[in-house]
Amino acid sequence: MAESSRKSSRKSSGKPSKKTPRVVIVLGSKSDLPVIEGMYSLLDRFGLSYGVEVASAHRQPQKLKRIITASEKGGTEIFVAAAGMAAHLPGVIAAMTGKPVIGVPVASGPMMGVDALLSIVQMPPGVPVATVAVGSAGARNAACLAARILALKDAKVATAVEDYRKELARGGR
Ligand code: C2R
Numbered sequence: 001m002a003e004s005s006r007k008s009s010r011k012s013s014g015k016p017s018k019k020t021p022r023v024v025i026v027l028g029s030k031s032d033l034p035v036i037e038g039m040y041s042l043l044d045r046f047g048l049s050y051g052v053e054v055a056s057a058h059r060q061p062q063k064l065k066r067i068i069t070a071s072e073k074g075g076t077e078i079f080v081a082a083a084g085m086a087a088h089l090p091g092v093i094a095a096m097t098g099k100p101v102i103g104v105p106v107a108s109g110p111m112m113g114v115d116a117l118l119s120i121v122q123m124p125p126g127v128p129v130a131t132v133a134v135g136s137a138g139a140r141n142a143a144c145l146a147a148r149i150l151a152l153k154d155a156k157v158a159t160a161v162e163d164y165r166k167e168l169a170r171g172g173r
Contacts, residue, residue: 020074021051028083042143057092084108087116103129
């Protein structure tokens with residue numbers, strides 16, 4: 001991956017992961033970064049390596065294509081895309097890859113995320129984007145959903161997902 005604003009190894013060492021991360025998070029703008037902050041500890045807890053990239057489909061389509069191609073080649077399994085306003089980023093990524101794409105609508109702009117929600121959820125048939133709630137709750141659910149998908153074939157992730165569910169049942173958040 002060419003550029004990253006944050007990368008994490010499985011052990012959350014704070015050092016960049018040498019391997020391509022299993023989950024790649026793409027943001028439409030640096031201004032979206034605060035929305036995904038809650039994802040980091042969850043992905044760490046689920047034992048999932050992740051990387052964060054900023055690449056707008058509107059403003060930087062070539063950069064976006066390079067990131068998706070390099071990530072896929074390196075073995076990335078899930079893409080999460082967070083964007084606000086006319087949020088075409090997750091849909092464009094879903095057009096570029098056959099891997100699952102989870103879209104997080106960001107409440108930027110005067111329509112407070114309704115525009116982004118509709119832009120992300122209303123994909124034409126055949127090009128799915130799994131759309132979560134607007135804002136940081138949605139971002140956290142994107143981390144949980146990525147873990148649930150990967151848990152289907154990864155027993156360690158499945159155990160971590162079940163532990164988290166038990167914690168929620170005990171009143172955790
Ligand atoms: P700026 O703060 O950079 O002006 O961006 C971003 O995700 C952000 O929420 C304002 C908002 O524009 C969004 N954006 C998109 C795309 N690129 C930027 N929705 C895209 O390609 O879909």
